[in-house]
Amino acid sequence: MTRHPVPGPSAERAGTQQGAPTPYAGPVTAQLSEARLSEARLSEARLSEGQSSEARLSEGRLFEEPLPEEPTDTELARRGASGDQEAFTLLMSRYRTMIHATCLRIVGDPDDAGDAVQETLIGVWRGLPGFRSDARFSTWLYRIAVNAALKEAGRQNSRPLPVDELPERKEPVSSVADRVTDGLSVRRALALLPLDFRVAVVLRDCCGCEYSEIAGILGIPINTVKSRISRARQALADLLRPNDDPGEM
The missing domain is CATH 1.10.1740.10 (RNA polymerase sigma factor, region 2, helix turn helix motif)
Structure with missing residues (x-):
């Protein structure tokens, strides 16, 4: 007696493999769907994190962008x-x-x-x-x-004071360098100095040049530079005394 196999799950699966494929909604499909969903969620999280980083970056909280070197x-x-x-x-x-x-x-x-x-x-x-x-x-x-x-x-x-009339003093005039800044009275006082003295003291006290630099600019020895600056400061100290009226200069 010949027995014919009864179609069952194995036969159905075999037929499916041999014939046209049919949709399968088994565990593997569910896993793939879940994987795609997880990937989508991960991408969304990464995007959100990127946006958050950009926000923190714009606020200067993520890291400091180095300034370009001047x-x-x-x-x-x-x-x-x-x-x-x-x-x-x-x-x-x-x-x-x-x-x-x-x-x-x-x-x-x-x-x-x-x-x-x-x-x-x-x-x-x-x-x-x-x-x-x-x-x-x-x-x-x-x-x-x-x-x-x-x-x-x-x-x-203009007629500045002759060099011989500039006072000679031995005491230091430390405040003059601080006073040769802005102001009409200072400009008027400077205008009364000989040009050579005026230039030297301006380069020193206004521009902050070193004595050697001033010597190079003016083409004179350093000792001459120091002498001119010293005498110019002394003269300015007298011209800028509180009792003097700069308007009369």
Whole structure:
């Protein structure tokens, strides 16, 4: 007697493998669906974390972004010498206030000082190709500013005190350096000094130049620089005494 197998689960599965596949909603499909869901949830979590990081970054709480390093004066001068006007503008923005203050204290008149500033800027732009990178840029710049200011001062009909009339004292005048700052009375007092003394004390007390730098700018020995600054400070101390009326200068 021949027995015919009864179709059962195994036969059904075999038929499925041999014939057209049928949808299967067994555990594997459920696991795949759950995996896709987990992946979607993970992606969403990562996206949320990324957005949170961006928010913290914008608030400066995640980490501090390092600031770009500022180019040096020498680098800007080199770029300016090659025709980079943006570099030249940035370089002059660092010194324009000090250039104006220097010219104003040497010249005394605001309009003439403005002309001296313009002459300085033109002189720097034209002279950049000849600037030596091994030199200090500020020293080179102040030399141009002083020459421009002296040129303007030479056009004025001022009569400063003769050098012989400047008082000689041995006691130090420590407060004068602090008083050679802003103010009409100071400018008037400076205008009464001889140009040589005026320039020396302005470069020292206004620009903060070293004695050696001033000597290089003016082309004189360091001892002469020190002498001029000392006598100029002494004269300013007398001219700026509380009993004196700057308006009468």
